[in-house]
Amino acid sequence: MSGRTALVLGGRTGLLGMSLTRALEGAGWNVRPAGREDAAVTDPAALGALVRAAEPDVVFNAVAYTAVDKAEDEPDAANELNRALPASLGRLAAELGFRLVHFSTDFVFDGKKSTPYEPEDPTGPLSVYGRSKLAGEQALLEIAPPRLTIVRTAWLFGPGRRNFVRTMLSLAAEREEIRVVHDQIGSPTYTPDLAAHVVKLAEIEADGVFHVANCGQASWCELASEAVKLAGLHCKVQPITTAEYPTRAERPRFSVLSNAKFKAATGITPRPWAQALRDYVFQEIPPE
Ligand SMILES: NC(=O)c1ccc[n+]([C@@H]2O[C@H](COP(=O)([O-])OP(=O)(O)OC[C@H]3O[C@@H](n4cnc5c(N)ncnc54)[C@H](OP(=O)(O)O)[C@@H]3O)[C@@H](O)[C@H]2O)c1
Known part of the structure; x- marks a missing residue:
């Protein structure tokens, strides 16, 4: 789908934003990645000027306040980026007609389920970060x-x-042992895979809330163990409980995302996280 124009907020420096920029360029889009130097996105006038100048078909919002623990002490800063910014973008999208692709998180759930979360499942965030991200979703659904x-x-x-x-x-390269939480289970996801899947969603003009993650599930400890093994490091990965590693923000115990709605819309089954991790460790981590 060459010739379409994408504005990627966070596209210069964000973990996901950088992969999105690359995936869109690879798919033949005209890509305008934007960072702090391009506009103060929390200023609606500056944001509006940035968006109007880009004349985008699609705006991808990969800017967020992502410091989950710090957010507990900075709710205003978290809300400014995670609720007010998407709301401003939603109003611009309603006015100018571009597609808005916005990102949210498994942390909107309370983690009390034991089967993968579907997009329609009830939410129940446990942290300031989770509540601010949910508020962003809700603001957008309201502006519609x-x-x-x-x-x-x-x-x-x-x-x-x-x-x-x-x-x-x-x-793991420096220590003989690392201790990693084993009682939080989620969906590890490789940003280049996610970016490709999101480009597909934009290209088929998919409306609504989707869950997109690599397939399978893992604890943080399993994810770390697999990475250490793939990297050939001789470090013991010791499972510990959440109680043994207290953090400022509470996290869901189980937040695996179901890709069923995404698969039904696109026909794509994301590959298992362990396969994607192999690519990341082998291609991206330079050998010692
Ligand atoms: N990371 C995860 O594990 C995860 C999990 C679930 C959902 N998500 C969601 O996925 C999306 C992308 O997350 P990510 O991990 O890619 O985030 P990230 O790596 O932390 O990147 C955040 C981006 O936002 C920009 N940004 C932060 N504060 C800003 C400000 N005040 N003004 C302008 N730009 C600002 C950053 O710019 P600078 O580089 O200049 O700071 C960066 O480009 C977010 O919506 C996040 O909630 C992430």
């Missing part, structure tokens, strides 16, 4: 721009920016 895609995803790893897998590999 005519062409809206909300993609909830989870547990991202990928090239270009610090992420859980990279942190674990750095620690």
